[in-house]
Amino acid sequence: MSGRGPRVGVVTFPGSLDDRDALRAVALMGGEPVAVWHADPDLRGADAVILPGGFSYGDYLRAGAIARFAPVMEAVAAFARDGGPVLGICNGFQVLCEAGLLPGALIRNRGLAFVCRWVHLRVEPRPRAGRASGGPTDGEPSGDLAIGAPGEVLQVPIKHGEGQFVCSDEDLAAIEANGQVALRYCSPDGVVDERFNPNGALDNIAGLFNEAGNVLGLMPHPEHAVDPDLGPTGGQAVLRWLFDAARARARVAG
Amino acid sequence: MRYRVVLVVRLKEGLLDPQGKAVEGALPSLGWTNVSHVRVGKDVELVVDAVDEAAVRAQVEEMAHRFLSNPVIEDARIVEVAAEVAGAPGSP
Numbered sequence: 001m002s003g004r005g006p007r008v009g010v011v012t013f014p015g016s017l018d019d020r021d022a023l024r025a026v027a028l029m030g031g032e033p034v035a036v037w038h039a040d041p042d043l044r045g046a047d048a049v050i051l052p053g054g055f056s057y058g059d060y061l062r063a064g065a066i067a068r069f070a071p072v073m074e075a076v077a078a079f080a081r082d083g084g085p086v087l088g089i090c091n092g093f094q095v096l097c098e099a100g101l102l103p104g105a106l107i108r109n110r111g112l113a114f115v116c117r118w119v120h121l122r123v124e125p126r127p128r129a130g131r132a133s134g135g136p137t138d139g140e141p142s143g144d145l146a147i148g149a150p151g152e153v154l155q156v157p158i159k160h161g162e163g164q165f166v167c168s169d170e171d172l173a174a175i176e177a178n179g180q181v182a183l184r185y186c187s188p189d190g191v192v193d194e195r196f197n198p199n200g201a202l203d204n205i206a207g208l209f210n211e212a213g214n215v216l217g218l219m220p221h222p223e224h225a226v227d228p229d230l231g232p233t234g235g236q237a238v239l240r241w242l243f244d245a246a247r248a249r250a251r252v253a254g
Numbered sequence: 255m256r257y258r259v260v261l262v263v264r265l266k267e268g269l270l271d272p273q274g275k276a277v278e279g280a281l282p283s284l285g286w287t288n289v290s291h292v293r294v295g296k297d298v299e300l301v302v303d304a305v306d307e308a309a310v311r312a313q314v315e316e317m318a319h320r321f322l323s324n325p326v327i328e329d330a331r332i333v334e335v336a337a338e339v340a341g342a343p344g345s346p
Contacts (some may be wrong), residue, residue: 062324069321098324105326107265108272166269166327200270 005031006246009046011076011092013038013067017054018089018223025223026050029239038070047246048085049076051092053159053221063106063162064094073099085245086215087238090160093208093217102210102217103175104167110200114161119198121206121220121234122186125150126213127179145213145248147182147241153190154183154234156220158198158206163219165201165208172202174211182216183207207238214245257302257310260334263323264295297333298322307335 008026010033012019023033034044038056043049056067067073073095080086080101088096096102109115126146148154167175175181184204186192197204199219207218222235265271273294281289304310311332318330 061322065321065324097326103326105324107269107327110270110272112272112276168326 006047013056053090064098068099088217116159121183148237155232
């Protein structure tokens with residue numbers, strides 16, 4: 001990785017839509033964007049991976065159900081199991097759930113309608129330490145990183161028809177007990193309440209870590225909220241998490 | 255042997271089925287006011303070559319579990335397994 005920003009691979013599936021915005025956001029944040037094709041056998045040396053939004057394979061069968069069998073997904077799964085940071089956005093979140101890299105599933109929005117608007121997200125605390133400020137310290141596993149300061153409110157857009165997060169009661173209990181919730185839909189001043197839940201997601205869950213903390217899926221689109229010339233920049237914190245996780249992992253690897 | 259199989263996939267009981275809800279909400283406007291508990295699913299029809307029906311069922315159940323349905327949110331049920339008669343319409 002050296003002195004430059006991390007190499008961030010963005011996977012394009014047939015039907016991906018936000019891959020180019022994700023590549024641009026990575027560059028804007030100082031990372032090195034690397035386009036990865038769904039048929040690639042490896043991740044082209046990426047230090048972190050983004051599965052972008054869109055409608056891979058037309059959402060046929062179920063959103064993300066076919067993309068999870070794309071050749072590159074074997075490399076993504078191996079990378080994730082090895083502690084590599086993976087960010088799934090919208091359709092990418094659906095793919096991660098289908099691939100079993102995150103618990104639960106995303107089903108049609110409670111209100112039936114496709115929702116396309118800005119929302120507020122509250123950053124949830126990570127369980128193991130106060131990583132509220134500053135970057136990771138030497139030797140800190142990437143899984144301990146939070147997206148920002150707990151309680152911080154990020155403004156990021158959503159645009160999805162199937163973003164209602166659901167899972168079994170046991171999975172939900174484990175997710176909450178492990179502090180795996182990354183982001184919750186909230187009011188502009190950070191109040192988490194059903195009124196601010198755009199799709200009926202359980203516990204207002206907008207974003208979710210895996211148990212190890214290196215895989216993050218979220219329905220909102222951070223890649224659309226990084227450029228101050230285009231509006232709010234709540235997405236920067238999410239990309240910063242991805243970069244920090246990649247750096248922390250490189251440090252641990254020596 | 256060649257078997258035609260129909261698999262029905264539906265959201266689990268207890269999970270809100272927004273499509274079913276939408277259909278249920280529209281029925282009264284057409285005059286059908288006595289309908290409730292509408293669920294909308296999908297069926298997957300396929301033809302499988304295998305030694306016998308038990309092998310077909312085992313294979314389709316595994317396909318349903320690993321790919322054709324998502325067991326986190328859906329139930330899959332084989333509703334039909336029919337041996338195809340050679341020379342019958344639809345068979346090669």
